[in-house]
Amino acid sequence: MLDDTDRRLLRLLQSDPTLTAADLAERTALSAARCSRRLDRMQAAGVILGVEAVIDWAVLGYAVEVSLRVTLDKTQPRAFEAFIEAAREVPEVLEIQTFLGRVDVRLSVIARDMTQYQQIYRTRILTLPHIADIEALMQISRIKSDEMLPI
Known part of the structure; x- marks a missing residue:
């Protein structure tokens, strides 16, 4: 289901979820359109469930x-x-x-x-x-x- 390019996109997203499709395209030598299509396909297949903000609860006073x-x-x-x-x-x-x-x-x-x-x-x-x-x-x-x- 996933090829090497898909896995590379996922590794990049995991390491920095703030990367845009354009950033990912540049780092994987894909066009922005092809990169977006791959991301859309992985979202539709349920591989990518979403992008979250990880909050440090301790910084907000939860000890x-x-x-x-x-x-x-x-x-x-x-x-x-x-x-x-x-x-x-x-x-x-x-x-x-x-x-x-x-x-x-x-x-x-x-x-x-x-x-x-x-x-x-x-x-x-x-x-x-x-x-x-x-x-x-x-x-x-x-x-x-x-x-x-x-x-």
Whole structure:
């Protein structure tokens, strides 16, 4: 599906998402029109989902990040769907992952400080439906956070 030129375009975009189609065309020896068509084709195929701004939450005053491992009461019909639907509504939940095994869901939650986290936890997290068990893991540091694929 992807040729060497497509992979080169993707590597360039991953390393610098602010590159324009003209910049990418110049770096890959393509015309701007051919480069745009390739990018459009990869977007239409779902290879390129979008371009995002990566924000450093700590710079904006969010000093606490907690990973919550949640086990759901699976005896309840639609427990997963109801939990995930409600968790999506909590603005401080940055990420929701589902798993097979003892832990069903992991939530990544941010807060400005422990006081705010405690309030979010008590009023927004513990009120989510179908929680059977929950374990909090306080993040101390992020060693690697890289979404670049080895293309």
